[in-house]
Amino acid sequence: KQEVTQIPAALSVPEGENLVLNCSFTDSAIYNLQWFRQDPGKGLTSLLLIQSSQREQTSGRLNASLDKSSGRSTLYIAASQPGDSATYLCAVPWYSGGGADGLTFGKGTHLIIQP
Amino acid sequence: DTGVSQNPRHKITKRGQNVTFRCDPISEHNRLYWYRQTLGQGPEFLTYFQNEAQLEKSRLLSDRFSAERPKGSFSTLEIQRTEQGDSAMYLCASSLSRGLSNSPLHFGNGTRLTVT
Numbered sequence: 001k002q003e004v005t006q007i008p009a010a011l012s013v014p015e016g017e018n019l020v021l022n023c024s025f026t027d028s029a030i031y032n033l034q035w036f037r038q039d040p041g042k043g044l045t046s047l048l049l050i051q052s053s054q055r056e057q058t059s060g061r062l063n064a065s066l067d068k069s070s071g072r073s074t075l076y077i078a079a080s081q082p083g084d085s086a087t088y089l090c091a092v093p094w095y096s097g098g099g100a101d102g103l104t105f106g107k108g109t110h111l112i113i114q115p
Numbered sequence: 116d117t118g119v120s121q122n123p124r125h126k127i128t129k130r131g132q133n134v135t136f137r138c139d140p141i142s143e144h145n146r147l148y149w150y151r152q153t154l155g156q157g158p159e160f161l162t163y164f165q166n167e168a169q170l171e172k173s174r175l176l177s178d179r180f181s182a183e184r185p186k187g188s189f190s191t192l193e194i195q196r197t198e199q200g201d202s203a204m205y206l207c208a209s210s211l212s213r214g215l216s217n218s219p220l221h222f223g224n225g226t227r228l229t230v231t
Contacts, residue, residue, distance in 0.1 A: 004157070034219060043119070043206055043222035044158070089157050096171050102148060103220065105157030 002027045002094055006106035014114050015082055021075040021109045023090035028068045034103065035064050035075050036089045044089065048075070080113045087111070119223035121207050127229045128197055135193045136226045140209030147190050148220065149182055150206040151175065158206055164190060197230045204228075 003026045013019055023033070032051045036044040048064040050057045050073070056065050063076040073090055087110045091103040120139040128134050140147050145166050150158035161180070163171045166187035176182075179197075184190040194201055204227050208220040 036222075041227070043121075043224040044208075044220075046219040046221065049219045091157070102160040102163055102171065103158075104160070107155065107157050 002092060002104045004090060004092060004104050004106040006088075006090060006109050008109060009107065010110040010112075012112040012114060013080060015080060017080050018076070018078050019080055019111075021077070021088050021111070023073040023075070023106055025071045025073075025092050025104075027092075028071050030068065030092045032093060033064075033066050033073050034091050035062075035073075036091065036105075038087045038089060038108065040086075047088075077111075082113045082115045085111055085113045119207055119209055119221050121205075121223035121226050123226055124224065125227045125229075127231065130197055130199060130230055132197055133193065133195045134197060134228065135191055136205055136207075136228075138190045138192070138207030138209075138223060140189070140207070141211075141221055144209035144211045144221070145187070146210045146212055147184055148208045148210075149190070149192050150208065152204045152206055152225070153202075161192075161205075194228075197228075199230045202228055202230045 005024045007022045034049045035047045037047050038044050048057045050066040061078040066073045087108040089105050089108040091105045093101050095101045122137045147164040149161040152158040160173050161176050162182050164184040167184050179195045182192045204225045206225045208222045210218050210220045212218050
């Protein structure tokens with residue numbers, strides 16, 4: 001059974017700092033990994049999706065890396081801003097023999113950027 | 116493209132009552148998912164539709180839960196005889212994929228259920 005762990009569970013840093021969020025997964029047989037952002041009381045917004053053939057994916061100040069062999073992914077946020085405050089979740093897909101699929105999520109990292 | 120829409124946003128009900136939630140996915144998306152999220156946890160998979168076919172149900176989905184997606188468009192999730200443990204955020208997501216899932220999931224803002 002796939003398990004996804006995110007470290008740290010919570011992080012509070014001053015504005016402007018660069019920071020790294022970590023995600024690890026137990027089953028490395030994945031086709032992709034996805035990072036999401038969730039604001040309080042809201043749904044999830046997809047930030048980056050890394051295919052298994054890729055090592056990195058970038059969007060603006062966000063950079064996500066994937067190391068399948070070690071079962072790890074990192075989300076790097078450059079020059080953090082108060083608007084980055086949210087919970088960040090990573091997720092990996094699973095596939096059933098019946099053709100269905102879904103995502104297994106970590107518990108998230110709750111990020112606070114202090115102005 | 117207005118994104119994934121869920122209604123209602125909030126639902127407060129008394130234990131034992133039935134509730135129904137609706138999800139309207141992005142129109143061209145063929146896959147629809149229901150997830151449940153409790154405070155401090157990541158979303159947990161409940162069920163999945165490929166067009167109108169329900170292909171997978173989690174063991175979390177007791178027989179009090181039923182989901183439908185008639186005509187492969189909107190979906191409903193019904194909970195019968197609600198219990199306090201059903202209190203959670205119910206999230207719907209959709210995606211457009213063929214074969215292995217390799218496109219991002221788009222989530223709605225969820226329906227927050229409180230059972231008193």
